[in-house]
Amino acid sequence: MHIGIAGIGLVGRVLALNLLQQGHTLTLFDEDSAYGNNAAGMTAAGMLAVFAELETAESAIFEHGKRSISLWPALLEQLDISDAYQLEGSMITAHPQDFSELDHFIETLQAKVEEASTIQLLDKAGIIALEPDLEQHSKAFYIPHEGQVDAQRFMKHSSDYLLAHPDVIWHQETKVESITQGSIHYKKSVENFDWVFDARGLGASEQVENLRGVRGEVFWLDAPEVNITRPTRMLHPRYKIYIVPRPNHRYIIGATEIESEDKSPMSVRSSLELLSAVYSVHTGFAEARIVNMVTNCRPTLKDNLPNIEQENKMTRINGLYRHGYLLAPAIVEQALNEGIYK
Ligand SMILES: Cc1cc2nc3c(=O)[nH]c(=O)nc-3n(C[C@H](O)[C@H](O)[C@H](O)COP(=O)(O)OP(=O)(O)OC[C@H]3O[C@@H](n4cnc5c(N)ncnc54)[C@H](O)[C@@H]3O)c2cc1C
Numbered sequence: 567m568h569i570g571i572a573g574i575g576l577v578g579r580v581l582a583l584n585l586l587q588q589g590h591t592l593t594l595f596d597e598d599s600a601y602g603n604n605a606a607g608m609t610a611a612g613m614l615a616v617f618a619e620l621e622t623a624e625s626a627i628f629e630h631g632k633r634s635i636s637l638w639p640a641l642l643e644q645l646d647i648s649d650a651y652q653l654e655g656s657m658i659t660a661h662p663q664d665f666s667e668l669d670h671f672i673e674t675l676q677a678k679v680e681e682a683s684t685i686q687l688l689d690k691a692g693i694i695a696l697e698p699d700l701e702q703h704s705k706a707f708y709i710p711h712e713g714q715v716d717a718q719r720f721m722k723h724s725s726d727y728l729l730a731h732p733d734v735i736w737h738q739e740t741k742v743e744s745i746t747q748g749s750i751h752y753k754k755s756v757e758n759f760d761w762v763f764d765a766r767g768l769g770a771s772e773q774v775e776n777l778r779g780v781r782g783e784v785f786w787l788d789a790p791e792v793n794i795t796r797p798t799r800m801l802h803p804r805y806k807i808y809i810v811p812r813p814n815h816r817y818i819i820g821a822t823e824i825e826s827e828d829k830s831p832m833s834v835r836s837s838l839e840l841l842s843a844v845y846s847v848h849t850g851f852a853e854a855r856i857v858n859m860v861t862n863c864r865p866t867l868k869d870n871l872p873n874i875e876q877e878n879k880m881t882r883i884n885g886l887y888r889h890g891y892l893l894a895p896a897i898v899e900q901a902l903n904e905g906i907y908k
Contacts, residue, residue, distance in 0.1 A: 567906070570595065570750045570759040572742040573766030576607030576717075577883050579724040580894045581763055582734070583641050584902060591733040593757065595750060597741040597769065600725040606767055609784060609862035611810040611818045612717030612891045613797050614638070615656060617675050617682055617709050619889060624871060625678045627889055630896040637895035638715055645723040653713035656797040657697055659706035661846065667801045672707050685709050699793045699848060714797050714810055715891050742766065744773060748879035761906050764882040767865040768827070774875075774884050779827035779863030782888070783836045784820035786858035791850030792817065800847050807843040816857070819844050823888070832859045864888050874901045881905045 567590045571578050574596040582592055598604040616631035635653065642651050660668040675682040686708045688696070693706050700706065728734050737752070744751045745764045764770055771777045792815060799808045810818040822836045837859070845851045867873055867885030872893055875882040881901050886893055 567591075567760035568593070570757060570762040572745055572750055572762070572764050573769060574600070574728070574736070575605030575765065575767050576610070576890045576894050577767070577886065577898065578763070578765040579607070579721070579728070580641065580898045581765060581883075581901075582728055583644055583724065584898055586731060586733060587644065592735070593750075593759070594728065594734060594736040595740050595742050595752060596736075596738060599738045600729055600736060601722065603860075605721070606862045606864055607717060607890060608721050609782065609860050610717040610891055611784065611797075611808065611820050612715040612720070613656070613808065613810060614653070614713045614715065614892050615709075615797070616712060616892060617679070617685065618656065618658065618712065618799060619892065620675045620678045620682070621671055623889070624869075626871060627893060628679050630872075630900075631889070631892045633896035633899070634891075634893055635711070635713070637899065641895060642715070642720070645720070645727050647716075647719055647723050650716040650719045650723075651713065652796075653711065654796055655708055655710045656712040656799070657693075657700065657706050657708055658799045658801065659693075659700065659703045659847070660801040662704065664802055665705055667803060668705065668707065671801055684711070697794060697796060697798070699850070700798070702848075712797065716812060717891060718812075745880065745882075747877055760879065762880050764880070764884070767884065767886075768863055770865075770882065770884055774867075774882060776868040777884060778825075778866050780866045780887065781824040781826045781828055781861065781863050782821040783832045783840070783859070783861045784818055785837070785840055785844075785856060786860070787817045787819055787844070787851060787854040788815060788857050789817055789851050789854035790815050791853055792848050794848065798847070800843060802843060805839045805843060807840055807847075809844060809847060817844075817854075821888075827863050829861050829863055832861055864890075872897050874904070876901075876905045
């Protein structure tokens with residue numbers, strides 16, 4: 567089939583990679599350039615936190631999350647970046663005055679899914695054995711089967727791959743005005759396809775009911791004195807932060823969660839909260855260098871769950887909220903199976 571995809575952020579790319587594997591030819595549309603920064607998929611920390619996200623999410627995301635974790639390696643292999651995937655577990659800790667938060671967090675996960683019984687309580691010695699740099703902490707939980715995709719590498723390498731692919735035409739900096747069954751409307755013209763996908767995230771709000779943005783802010787820090795190797799969360803009564811390690815002592819520190827579609831630069835309040843919290847996890851962050859401060863919005867539906875909408879010759883996928891990396895491969899698989907291959 568000749569297939570059109572509007573929105574080449576995270577979902578658009580996962581769709582494109584799957585559809586090319588299945589032998590289709592693609593025309594891609596994005597209002598951004600192929601290496602631009604607009605997509606939430608470019609801002610994301612890329613955590614595959616299938617258990618930890620259950621604290622606030624429906625257990626429905628758990629099954630999709632597990633499926634995505636099993637699908638990511640083949641997608642990354644297609645791009646020749648298998649090392650952009652890590653599944654070595656994650657750490658959750660807190661300061662002693664907040665240990666009750668920590669216990670409550672884990673109890674919530676264990677009440678939602680049976681598999682959460684695999685989460686291990688660690689004392690100081692257990693923490694040092696897994697993450698020696700977290701030695702100042704006396705209690706933590708280790709969650710096996712969690713990990714991360716290096717989101718920024720995925721975005722860059724998928725751009726390279728799709729731009730070079732002989733079966734792909736990519737209309738960059740082309741704003742799609744609307745999508746109807748089998749047709750993509752842009753710049754006062756219309757192109758017709760055997761099937762079209764709307765993967766515009768927050769950009770689809772005129773055509774997707776109850777879609778809203780949830781603002782998130784992250785820092786990129788270069789911290790040569792820190793050697794944390796797994797995604798690590800610190801719980802706190804007011805703010806929860808995560809530290810996601812990238813190669814060469816780079817860490818993504820995030821993320822705020824604010825009910826707003828404002829994509830303006832990070833506020834002083836958010837920066838103070840994120841940086842003081844990260845310094846309290848490891849004092850080596852004091853001498854870190856701030857290499858980037860990024861703000862974006864998570865495309866979110868009323869129930870905070872993803873949605874697939876199927877019509878004749880058209881599929882819309884949206885609402886991946888804070889779980890895009892955790893859910894996209896499984897949601898795309900489901901959309902293809904129940905849509906174009908029905
Ligand atoms: C701060 C932050 C941290 C996050 N961390 C994580 C995490 O650790 N783990 C996780 O699983 N998820 C995380 N996410 C969530 C994840 O990034 C999103 O769920 C995911 O990116 C949504 O994918 P999408 O393709 O629907 O939207 P996007 O990735 O935003 O892509 C939408 C694309 O559509 C294009 N577009 C929009 N309108 C138009 C138009 N009219 N015409 C043409 N093109 C258009 C945009 O330019 C963009 O390229 C995070 C998000 C944020 C903001």
